[in-house]
Amino acid sequence: MHPKIEAVFDDAENRYLKPEELGVLTQYVDTLPGRLTTYRALRDRELEIMQPVADQLVSELPGEAVATLERCIKNAILVLRSCALGMLLEDEALVQQRLEGWLSQSAQAYSSTAIDTVLYRLLEQQLSQVLGSQQMALFHPMFSLAQRLLTVEEEEPLTAATIGW
Amino acid sequence: MISVADLLVNDRIPGNYFATDAYVRGDLELGILENRQGDRLLALPSTLIQGIYSGLEKETGQASRLVLFNCGRWWGKNFYNRFAEAITDYYGISLSDMPMVEFLQALQQCWITHGWGKVDIDQTYQPRGFLVVKTWNSPFSHLAPSSEHPVCHLEAGILSAFFSNLSRRDLHCLQTSCESMGADCNRFVLGLAKRLEPAETMITNLDHDAIMQQLCQ
Numbered sequence: 001m002h003p004k005i006e007a008v009f010d011d012a013e014n015r016y017l018k019p020e021e022l023g024v025l026t027q028y029v030d031t032l033p034g035r036l037t038t039y040r041a042l043r044d045r046e047l048e049i050m051q052p053v054a055d056q057l058v059s060e061l062p063g064e065a066v067a068t069l070e071r072c073i074k075n076a077i078l079v080l081r082s083c084a085l086g087m088l089l090e091d092e093a094l095v096q097q098r099l100e101g102w103l104s105q106s107a108q109a110y111s112s113t114a115i116d117t118v119l120y121r122l123l124e125q126q127l128s129q130v131l132g133s134q135q136m137a138l139f140h141p142m143f144s145l146a147q148r149l150l151t152v153e154e155e156e157p158l159t160a161a162t163i164g165w
Numbered sequence: 166m167i168s169v170a171d172l173l174v175n176d177r178i179p180g181n182y183f184a185t186d187a188y189v190r191g192d193l194e195l196g197i198l199e200n201r202q203g204d205r206l207l208a209l210p211s212t213l214i215q216g217i218y219s220g221l222e223k224e225t226g227q228a229s230r231l232v233l234f235n236c237g238r239w240w241g242k243n244f245y246n247r248f249a250e251a252i253t254d255y256y257g258i259s260l261s262d263m264p265m266v267e268f269l270q271a272l273q274q275c276w277i278t279h280g281w282g283k284v285d286i287d288q289t290y291q292p293r294g295f296l297v298v299k300t301w302n303s304p305f306s307h308l309a310p311s312s313e314h315p316v317c318h319l320e321a322g323i324l325s326a327f328f329s330n331l332s333r334r335d336l337h338c339l340q341t342s343c344e345s346m347g348a349d350c351n352r353f354v355l356g357l358a359k360r361l362e363p364a365e366t367m368i369t370n371l372d373h374d375a376i377m378q379q380l381c382q
């Protein structure tokens with residue numbers, strides 16, 4: 001469940017919800033149809049989004065090995081799907097937990113940061129065209145979070161304490 | 166030309182199997198923790214780890230190192246089997262066919278999600294027959310009683326069994342630096358027992374680099 005809504009329900013154990021707390025819920029419900037439509041668009045038009053991106057990527061980076069490009073594209077599809085789910089649930093934490101560490105580690109392990117930079121630029125352009133401004137506004141926060149996670153290096157070792165155990 | 170449709174086998178792309186929110190599941194009513202395969206997870210309170218250390222020390226004295234190492238061997242053998250099974254099921258590739266980078270990434274994420282800190286592999290000495298594993302923020306190091314020796318005997322046992330199973334050679338493991346002694350990380354050297362033997366006595370007076378130099382002479 002959306003973490004903010006969960007917190008509101010937790011706080012309202014023995015009382016009615018305050019207007020501002022109901023506001024959180026209202027905002028969530030009001031934007032849900034838009035998020036559902038955007039999610040459906042991303043799901044149903046995944047190939048339409050990704051194929052032109054893949055074609056452009058190959059033409060912009062002709063020297064790169066196909067296997068490397070394919071790996072980057074597969075990771076980008078995974079990112080797209082995680083972001084879509086995060087957007088549907090309006091839950092940035094979900095995107096963060098699924099991709100943090102793993103995504104940047106993949107890019108580092110395969111030295112693909114330069115390819116990913118081009119790929120994500122192309123993907124963003126394509127998403128803007130396919131989704132339109134309203135849907136893009138809903139999707140963009142998740143996508144830019146994923147872009148940040150791609151390049152962020154962990155500052156300290158991850159331990160049980162830092163992941164909140 | 167890359168066909169995106171061809172990349173999507175069964176419309177599924179494996180991601181991070183060990184992502185914490187997906188991997189760890191709890192049932193409050195039953196009071197249990199499980200992983201995504203439904204296997205039970207055990208949460209170890211720090212007092213229990215400290216208790217194991219002090220209890221073993223009292224009961225077995227010097228032999229506690231060996232006891233911990235052997236417990237680690239047992240743990241590591243089962244850990245390897247579970248890890249290999251999970252990886253094969255999820256990524257659809259056996260551990261032995263997995264590219265090194267992906268194996269390492271999975272192992273690192275697995276280590277983090279189980280709360281054991283961070284792990285990395287240093288392959289500098291691989292041509293000489295030694296593999297160095299580094300760990301950071303190990304609870305088994307932080308909670309151990311202070312000592313003049315490295316203290317992660319349990320982890321040394323785990324790593325020894327894990328990499329023995331992976332390489333199908335019987336490997337020994339020796340810890341050469343320890344966070345409990347102020348080192349930047351815990352270093353474990355894996356290799357054939359016979360070749361590691363000379364290093365056993367060097368641990369108290371030589372640092373990791375010097376030990377490796379001696380071993381590789």
